Structures are given as structure tokens and as C-alpha cells.
Amino acid sequence: MPEQLVPMICQKCESGRILSMISICYKEFFVDINGHKYEGHVLDGIGIGGGDYVRFDYCLECGQIQGKFPLAKTDFEEGKLPGPNGVLPPAPALDSNFLKSLIG
Ligand SMILES: [Zn+2]
Numbered sequence: 529m530p531e532q533l534v535p536m537i538c539q540k541c542e543s544g545r546i547l548s549m550i551s552i553c554y555k556e557f558f559v560d561i562n563g564h565k566y567e568g569h570v571l572d573g574i575g576i577g578g579g580d581y582v583r584f585d586y587c588l589e590c591g592q593i594q595g596k597f598p599l600a601k602t603d604f605e606e607g608k609l610p611g612p613n614g615v616l617p618p619a620p621a622l623d624s625n626f627l628k629s630l631i632g
Pocket of ligand 1: 538539540541542543587588589590591592
């Protein structure tokens with residue numbers, strides 16, 4: 529039996545203009561939360577996927593990312609995320625030119 533698609537409605541403005549996106553993001557994920565910088569796999573617990581995927585739904589009308597908020601505070605926000613060797617990964621150089629080079 530094929531899965532039936534249920535149209536999503538924005539949890540904030542009730543618009544039906546919901547964009548659902550998923551992107552494979554193998555080890556090239558950069559994030560900065562309150563000055564804590566991270567590069568690597570997509571972090572779990574921040575509401576946009578995890579592992580090798582960035583995935584979220586957002587409203588094209590009001591910009592609300594769909595989901596349950598507030599999210600629980602992550603260890604990463606406290607600067608506690610261990611890397612493979614138990615240390616924080618080196619912070620990437622996050623600047624606009626670097627980000628532009630990623631997207632062409
Ligand atoms: Zn909305």
C-alpha cells in the first residue's frame with residue numbers, strides 16, 4: 529500500500545507553503561552556536577537532521593522551521609562535544625568567502 533502524502537500546514541501561520549528539504553552532507557557541515565564552532569558530521573539535537581543528512585521543513589510564508597521548540601540544550605552549546613579522540617575538532621575558518629567557495 530503506497531504511503532499517503534498528508535499536506536503539511538505551518539505550525540505558526542497555518543500556511544500550506546511548506547518546503548521540505550534533505551541534503552547529504554558528508555563531514556562538510558559547519559556550525560557556530562554562541563561562538564562554539566564545529567566542523568564534521570551534522571550534529572544531532574539541533575533540529576536540522578543529523579549524521580550525514582541535513583533535513584528540515586520550513587514555511588515559505590513566515591520562515592518558521594517546523595518542529596518542537598525549544599530544543600533541549602546540547603552538549604555542543606556548552607563546548608563539550610568530543611571529537612573522535614575526545615577533543616573538540618578544530619574550529620573551521622568561517623567567513624563569507626569560504627562559504628561562497630562551498631556553493632560556487
Ligand atoms: Zn508559516
